Amino acid sequence: MRMAIVTLSSILSASCSLIETAELHPDARDVRMFDSYEQVEKCAFIKEIVGTEGHWYNYIFITNKDLTLGAVNDLKNEALSLNANSVHVHTNMSFTTSVTILGQAYRCERARI
DSSP states (O other), X not given: OHHHHHHHHHHHHHHHHXXXXXXXXXXXXXXXXXXXXXXXXXXXXEEEEEEEEOOTTXXXXXXXXXXXXXXXXXXXXXXXXXXXXXXXXXXXXXXXXXXXXXXXXXXXXXXXX
């Protein structure tokens, strides 16, 4: 019984961190996402990137919408860290326990965005 109480207390104290999703860095708000290559074809390619949200232990506490927004935030933050301002999104992979978005980071002139 004592072990069950200790385990339950540990889970409850960590529960707030279980439902947190990736926060969008304020500067990443300017990163644009496109599903058409034509919108980034004249931009400078930087790197393949991945945005993801959710784990096997917390997905039941997070809505699908929040999982997706967390993955988008993660993708935009990754693009920002590479000094990219645009992302060409390849695939949105929804799993039972998480959302993963695959894309390519680009640096575009602002006039094209």
